[in-house]
Amino acid sequence: MTVEYWRWKEYNWHDENIDPKAGSVLSAGCDVGSVSSQAVVMVDGGLYAYSNMRTGSDSPHSALDAMNWALEGTGLKIEDLHYVVGTGYGRVNVPFAHRAITEIACHARGANFMYGPSVRTILDMGGQDCKAIRCDHRGKVTNFLMNDKCAAGTGRGMEVFADLLSVSIEDVGDLSFDVEEEPEPVSSTCVVFAKSEAAGLLRQGWPKNLVLAAYCNAMAHRVVTLLERLGVEKEFAITGGIAKNIGVVRRLEKELGLTGLKSDYDTQIAGALGAALFAGALYEKQQAKK
């Protein structure tokens, strides 16, 4: 049997202490990304339930699966939700969404909720792209920059490396620090070039952890370049799946000379959370017009 080292853990969660039927506004967000999909359900502006799973080949189906999984065990159905906002690459393919909003706006709003109003610069490290976002105290985007269409410096690039080195994606960060000296970064222009370079290093006898450190360094350097082009204003926070990889996070914090804000919320749900916050506000606006 082939071991899929890149496969990260999918999960769902809901707050047992909240009775969603007692709430007056049930808003939800569904972030259909290129690699993962998340659904978030909020009750009266508080986080109630979420799910995080792999995006399949069919975006509408992935959106439905993610939302149904978030609602599993809650007694709610999709029809019970008052307003749903779709976001991410597949935002126009969320069949039950009332509106689609860009993931840039949603990540900024989600980060504002997760890290508080002091956050001004957000680095969203997603599956297939990376965005540096500047926002105001309300989480409204003031400026942003996106990487080129290349998997280097993104979650998918890290998955490719996990597979190449036969290291579980969740162990990459810790293992990359098991080195005596920080190696030079591998190519950060393209994940295919980086993979070829890493294969060459392995043939030269480099241990896996050293190659991982070189790739984490490359990734960190690439996103720092993006952030510096935009200009980093304190406070700074990271969202997306790579925020869970300490190998990249600590290296980029060191290169930036800044420590990112920490949150108890799952960084991977920031986009869907922002979408759910937009949904709540749009529902209230809609009701006020009636």
Next chain:
Amino acid sequence: MIANYGYMDGSGEYYITIDTGKCTECGHHNCVEACPKGMFAIETDDYDDEVAVIREEFRKQIKYMCAECKPVSDRPPLPCVEACTSGAVTHSW
């Protein structure tokens, strides 16, 4: 938000930039009428505000569409920039 519409090619960078923060304060949207090529349109953004945008079909032709308003010498003020009372519209070239 700083919204850039346009592209970069071997000859330079061709972007029309609209500061949506300033644009929402305006409310007149004179730029739509001012552009002789009809490149501007008003759309509702992610925050439910009405903002000016460059219409999709013109975004890859900006250098050529704007040429009429940009003679090589004696360049008059650009109609879209002049019409924008809030100073939200700028050109990169």
